[in-house]
Amino acid sequence: MENETEPEPEPGAESQSDEQPDSTVTRDEPPDETPPLPPIAVAARDAVKEYGEGSTAVRAVDGINLEIPQGHFIAIMGPSGSGKSTLLHCLAGLDDLTAGQSFIGDIEVSALGERERTRLRRDKVGFIFQSFNLVPTLTAMENITLPTDLAKKEADRQWVKYLIDTVALNDRLGHMPSELSGGQQQRVAAARALASRPEIVFADEPTGNLDSRRGSELLQFLRAAVDNFGQTIVMVTHDPIAASYADAVVFLADGRVVEELIAPDVQMILDTIKNLEP
Numbered sequence: 001m002e003n004e005t006e007p008e009p010e011p012g013a014e015s016q017s018d019e020q021p022d023s024t025v026t027r028d029e030p031p032d033e034t035p036p037l038p039p040i041a042v043a044a045r046d047a048v049k050e051y052g053e054g055s056t057a058v059r060a061v062d063g064i065n066l067e068i069p070q071g072h073f074i075a076i077m078g079p080s081g082s083g084k085s086t087l088l089h090c091l092a093g094l095d096d097l098t099a100g101q102s103f104i105g106d107i108e109v110s111a112l113g114e115r116e117r118t119r120l121r122r123d124k125v126g127f128i129f130q131s132f133n134l135v136p137t138l139t140a141m142e143n144i145t146l147p148t149d150l151a152k153k154e155a156d157r158q159w160v161k162y163l164i165d166t167v168a169l170n171d172r173l174g175h176m177p178s179e180l181s182g183g184q185q186q187r188v189a190a191a192r193a194l195a196s197r198p199e200i201v202f203a204d205e206p207t208g209n210l211d212s213r214r215g216s217e218l219l220q221f222l223r224a225a226v227d228n229f230g231q232t233i234v235m236v237t238h239d240p241i242a243a244s245y246a247d248a249v250v251f252l253a254d255g256r257v258v259e260e261l262i263a264p265d266v267q268m269i270l271d272t273i274k275n276l277e278p
Ligand SMILES: Nc1ncnc2c1ncn2[C@@H]1O[C@H](COP(=O)(O)OP(=O)(O)OP(=O)(O)O)[C@@H](O)[C@H]1O
Pocket: 051, 052, 058, 059, 060, 078, 079, 080, 081, 082, 083, 084, 085, 086, 087
C-alpha cells in the first residue's frame, strides 16, 4: 500500500497501535483494575429483530448486548443466516429493531423516526454493503463523493485522494459501476464509506469480492484508519484472516452472541469456529 500521500494524523488522534484492546465487547461493566474505556461508539441492549409474524416469524437478532468503544475495530462472525447483516443494519440505523435498544454514541437510534435516522446516518455513519449498493448512473468518483455531496459538506480533497490511492482506483474513476469488476466496485464502496470521515464505519463482508492482495490492502487500510485516526469499525466477515485484523471478534449463532475473542489471531479464530460447530 502506498503511504506517500497519507495525511498527517489529526491533532489528538493518537496512534493506538501499541495498545492492547481493553474491552470485552459484550461485557457491561469492566472489572475495577482495567483502565477507563473510551466512550462507547455503538451499543445494543437486548436488541431483537424479527421478520414476519406468527408462525412464519424469524428472529434474526435474538437479544443481543454489545458495547463497542470508540477507536476499536470489531469483527462479527457466524454461520450464514446467523443474523450478522441484520444486526449491522439495525446498529447503523438502516433498519429498526423489533425490541430493545441501539445507540450510536449517546443517541438512541432505536428511538428515532425514519427521517432522524436518515440524518444520523448521513452525519455519522459510513456503510460498506455486502452487495456494494453503488448508484449505477454515477461514475466511480461520483459514487465516492456522494455522501459528502448529499450532506452538502465540502469534500476533504486530500483525504479523498488518499482514499482513492489506497484502494488503487485512480484509473477507474470515470467508469460506471457496470464497467467495474466486483472487486473494483467493492473498493469504490469502501472509499465511499470513509469519504465523509464518518464516526463509525460498518462493513458487511468488505473483502468478500477481493483477491487476497486487494483484500489485505483494504484490511490494512481499515486497521490504519483505526490506529491513526481513531476510526471505529464494525466489520462482518466469514474470513478468519480478515477477522484477525480486528481488536475483538464477536461470534453469532441463531441471532445470539455465543463467543467473543479479544486480540484474536487466525488460529484462535479457527479453533473457536471449530468448537462452535454443532
Ligand atoms: N427481509 C427479510 N425478511 C425475512 N427474513 C429475513 C430478511 N432478511 C433476513 N432474513 C432472515 O434473517 C436471518 C438472518 O439473516 P442475515 O442476512 O442477517 O444473516 P447473515 O448472518 O448476514 O447471513 P450471510 O452470512 O449469509 O450474509 C436469516 O434466517 C434470513 O433468512
